[in-house]
Amino acid sequence: MRQAALRAAWLAIGLFMSAPACAAPVVLEAEHKEIRLHEGIEVLEDAQRRLQATDFSALPPASFHKLPGEHHSYGYSGSAFWARAEIGNPGAGGADWFLVYKQVAIDRIQVFLGRADGTWREIAPYGAETAHELFGGLRYPAFHLSLAGGERATVLVRIENSSPIRFPLVMQEFHDFFKQDRVGRMWAGLALVIPLVVAIYMLFLWGAMRDHSLLLYIGFQLSVMVASAWISGYLAEILPMLPRRTLAEIGVVAFNLSYFFGLLHARAFMQLPRRQPVLARAVLFAAPLFLLVIGIEFVQPTAARLITVAGAIGVVLFVFGTSLAAWYRRLPHAAIYAAAWASLLPGVASIIGSRLGWIDHGAVTVAQLAAGVMSSLIFGIALAGQIRLREARAQTVMAQGRLLAAAHHDLRQPLQSLGIFIELMRGEADQPAQVRTLAGRMEAAYGSLTDFLDGLLELSRAADGQHEPKLVRLRVNDVLAPLVAEYRRLAAAVGLELRYVPCAGWIESDPRLLERILRNILANAVRYTQRGRILVGCRRCGDRLAIEVCDTGPGIAERDQERMFDTFFQGAEAQNSRAGFGLGLAIVKQLALRMGHEICLRSVEGRGSCFRVLVPRPSLKER
Structure with a gap:
């Protein structure tokens, strides 16, 4: 054991001394199941998108610069970016590792492996042979690298992306990679099943009640679920036959559809057309703008994704604030509705943090899935409460209708007799003037009471569906x-x-x-x-x-x-x-x-x- 450790240390020092143009090599030791590469990564921007892997041997060392930090973002760029890292296997036997790019928002990624003899080989993404099968993919792009005992190699990663350029690259031990992937798939699947169950339940409620606001909620919930499936990488597992760029487009479309349906549902839930008509018209104008962003995604994806992130912030804060205002005005269940939108804030904050390079994609995945689960459950509570309140009101209206109909039936006949008596009094020619005046007042009161009973009957018929x-x-x-x-x-x-x-x-x-x-x-x-x-x-x-x-x-x-x-x-x-x-x-x-x-x-x-x-x-x- 001690000799093996000394040999590993000697090999690491030797590798470092033999490659002055690059950062210190990453030593792939079996006891480390996952190794982050950020400290050994050097980055080069290829503005013309013309460089090939074979060109790097002729480039001066100053062409590259060290990656500033683990979560550093190079922002939205039209350039291609290259990352270089040195890896080495200190053991006597071969080593099988995976190079994993832990971010799902990627248009194109290529990985090249350079050997000591100067040859370069492009590494195909792992799972390409099962890419035509449902659930045959991986959450993140992964590339299988095999190194012989004592071998040193150079890894080049080329990235083109409409989302911010980052290099969340890790090396994962072969068996641990599959273990983590299975665990991640299980948790992601569980987190996505809960919103799906809530959406199906609401669909059954819509079938029974024909409330169009429920359809808006179902559209909102399904859109959030698809967006969460994309951001968590689960969509790439389900549909591995689609390119990563296409999956990103599906995710952006889902996000914008969730804003569209969410705004319209909030408008209906908070009864804005009746309570705040000006705000209701503003929402009706703003919601279709997110459909326009969907079109922009296919023309200018960088601009569309910037608008999508800004839209997430604006929609969540707007509906949250409006819900609090509705709660202040004593709208039933508005506080629960506000809490549901507040539960989406961590997911939005995680996306912003990822774009700014503050947190890694794993935290984004956890925040998005947790927000999706929590919001679906709280939304379900708010909608169920509103539906129960509506049913209670409907039962009250029906009871009132039956009472009004009975009152009209019982009072109508005595009133008809009273009307006949009033006509007889007014018909007598020799009645004193005072009696005729009183008869006129009685007739006016009789007409008012008759109108009241007719109104009761009309209301009961309308309430009972007659x-x-x-x-x-x-x-x-x-x-x-x-x-x-x-x-x-x-x-x-x-x-x-x-x-x-x-x-x-x-x-x-x-x-x-x-x-x-x-x-x-x-x-x-x-x-x-x-x-x-x-x-x-x-x-x-x-x-x-x-x-x-x-x-x-x-x-x-x-x-x-x-x-x-x-x-x-x-x-x-x-x-x-x-x-x-x-x-x-x-x-x-x-x-x-x-x-x-x-x-x-x-x-x-x-x-x-x-x-x-x-x-x-x-x-x-x-x-």
């Missing part, structure tokens, strides 16, 4: 024009101007139910607007048409806007005027939900309100 919508294609003007003509006369009677901008657009809706929605909104506008005007018009919003009714009324306080569509809720102005019972907008909401339409409210206290009904537009072929 208004089964029959969606047809129609011109929006066919619904709006008669309504505007009717309410223009009512508005003029109270000194208001009702303006209508005709619209020739086509929509897909139930004309009977849509008329009821717009009639309730117009009635409120005429009832609560004291002076000024009412404007009715339409505008396109993507694949939908927005029907808007805006007024110059008193407006609605911000604290009341979230509850305006609740049953029996009335804003301050309605309470002061003692008009209505707080049923009209509740009916509007139920009918809109029944047809799959969206109702939005924008209001500024003291300036007026604007109600928007978003209705699907049929395609040109369907019109």
Whole structure:
């Protein structure tokens, strides 16, 4: 043992003394299962991409410079980079090692082995014979190197990359390499199965509930899973037949799709169209920009990856901050949703740290997989809580509907009798004036109570689904024009101007139910607007048409806007005027939900309100 150690030390010194042009050789000793090469690496930039392995014997020693640090990054560069290292086998027998490039974001890598006789041989990536088989690949590019006893060799590594240039090169002992690869594959597979199970569970929920926001979450979760599979190297194991450049493109596409679906899902989860319409429009504008980045990846991959990293920071911080603000406004489960996005921050931070050369790729892999698992579980908790809350509300609405229907049935007949008695009182010609006045007041009260019961019945029918919508294609003007003509006369009677901008657009809706929605909104506008005007018009919003009714009324306080569509809720102005019972907008909401339409409210206290009904537009072929 002592003689072997002395022989190894002598050989190492001899190797160092015989190669002054290079850094000290790396001694491959069997007791070291993994040897990092950063201390023995020298780097050369090939800006013209013309150098060959055989050219290096003629280059002066000053052409190379020592690698500054283990995690040093040369940034985004269009050049090819070469790394040189000396390795030696001090033992008497042969040694089998793997040269491993521990980073998955690589477009092209070549490895050359130079022998003492001056010959160079390019080493093929290990596993090339199984590259056509699923799960036949390796997480990282690896090259099998065999050295005879006492042999010294030079390793040249050539890299071209659209991602930052780094040299995370290690030598791994033959058997330990396969052991680590099996362990890494097992943990990566386990970490990716959990988000997949959550996504499948959400898919079943979508099949039962037909909630489109669940589809957005499923798209987000699957995109994160594919991106994590790429960054962990698991995608290279599954699809070894694809070049590393193609795998990188898949990873970048997955990252940008996750931003796209994540923003849209956050918009739906936090109810931004209803609570913060300006922010909702900003999200709707920003999300498709990440689809544009996908196109840039195939033209200018370096620029696309810079935008992708910046997008990761921006999206995670934006949604996290917005979720906290929604939690402050008491949105249910917003705190859990914020925690889910916060769990993605370590993964984002690890990518930034890797790009800056602060941490190695192994830490990035662990952070990405951990973030994917944690976020999927926390997202699942948030969505499950929101679904339970929605189901509880639906059960409450159904119970209210049954109660309202029973109340209407029990009270309707006595009210009819009361109406007959009032008519008899008013029909008597010889009644005193005081009796006739009281009869008139009783008739007004009777009409108000009848309207209230009719509203209860309408609300119960909408909640129980008795208004089964029959969606047809129609011109929006066919619904709006008669309504505007009717309410223009009512508005003029109270000194208001009702303006209508005709619209020739086509929509897909139930004309009977849509008329009821717009009639309730117009009635409120005429009832609560004291002076000024009412404007009715339409505008396109993507694949939908927005029907808007805006007024110059008193407006609605911000604290009341979230509850305006609740049953029996009335804003301050309605309470002061003692008009209505707080049923009209509740009916509007139920009918809109029944047809799959969206109702939005924008209001500024003291300036007026604007109600928007978003209705699907049929395609040109369907019109």
